[in-house]
Amino acid sequence: MISPEAPILVFDSGIGGLSVLAKILKVLPQAPIVYSADYAGLPYGEKSEIEVATRVCAFLGRLSERYRPRLVVIACNTASTIALAHARAVLGVPIVGTVPAIKPAAEQTQSGVIGLLGTKATIRQAYVDKLEAEHAGGKTLLRHASPDLVAAAEAKLRGETPDPAIFAAAIAGLASQPQGDRIDEIILGCTHFPLVQEELAMASKVAGLDENLGFVDGSDGIARRVFYLTEGQPWPDSPAAGIFVSTGPVEQIEPYRSALERYNLTQIMSL
The missing domain is CATH 3.40.50.1860 (Rossmann fold)
Incomplete structure (x- = not known):
């Protein structure tokens, strides 16, 4: 009982x-x-x-x-x-x-290019390789470690204003990779990251990514x-x-x- x-x-x-x-x-x-x-x-x-x-x-x-x-x-x-x-x-x-929401991102992408933002430990895991192989076959998954986003999310919850350069750097880490300009879905591979999704969306617009860019997480x-x-x-x-x-x-x-x-x-x- x-x-x-x-x-x-x-x-x-x-x-x-x-x-x-x-x-x-x-x-x-x-x-x-x-x-x-x-x-x-x-x-x-x-x-x-x-x-x-x-x-x-x-x-x-x-x-x-x-x-x-x-x-x-x-x-x-x-x-x-x-x-x-x-x-x-x-x-x-x-x-x-x-786990990183690779499956829904792969189902939603129109361009076939997906970005994954996560911690250093997450993006290097074989488990992520397995998810990519199982759910994103034929798609391009670009990964970028953005540990500074964790501190930015914590700062935001404390009522502080995080440095916009942190979000610009995270988006640039994906967009600057080969085919990065074609990304139309970004996986927020850390539960801290949805807390700063608005800031990431703004940085994405400045970077010139797809105007219909989607953000995906597993919540x-x-x-x-x-x-x-x-x-x-x-x-x-x-x-x-x-x-x-x-x-x-x-x-x-x-x-x-x-x-x-x-x-x-x-x-x-x-x-």
Whole structure:
């Protein structure tokens, strides 16, 4: 029997997973939420595979013991492409991962040229090669590592204005590659990146990319999967205050408080 109060545990290295949480709350507004951020390990994109896998499994294990979630969402492309199989092997609850949305981008492209923005760790993964081979045959996938977008998204959520040069550099990293000027779909391969999609769209226009350029991420698919896996389960009559848990000090999260409250994450604590 699953308790109505059993939460959905959403995990990311930082606040990027909020882009996924927003979609989950649209389909499951009553769901109790525990959002966990490994701020002590941010950024994951600069770490080795073994380091990421070890941190993710250890962190999720401690969180699962404390909160007894009904389901875990790894709302981080880097963590999912590296540690998803490891986490599923050690945790006794369903786990939904996040991977670059290559399939929908390949289905939507008209030019046959797709861009992928991600962290350094994500774009080099064999898992991404596999997705490309399975879903983007006959298409051209251009990849570019944009770690600065993570910091830009974090700054935006703190109420700061990120440097526009960061977005221009990310788009230029794709557009300057052979056939880059033909890109008509850009995959946001990090959950932080949808939080700065407007800024990326503006930089794309300045760069002269397709005026009908689309941005694709996996958040809608994740929300549908979470809804399917929890269908028929009991929920509270009204949503409880969500919990935000960080591996860093609580003081580090204070600048994000107003942004977190928009997602009903009003209880902030450290692990």
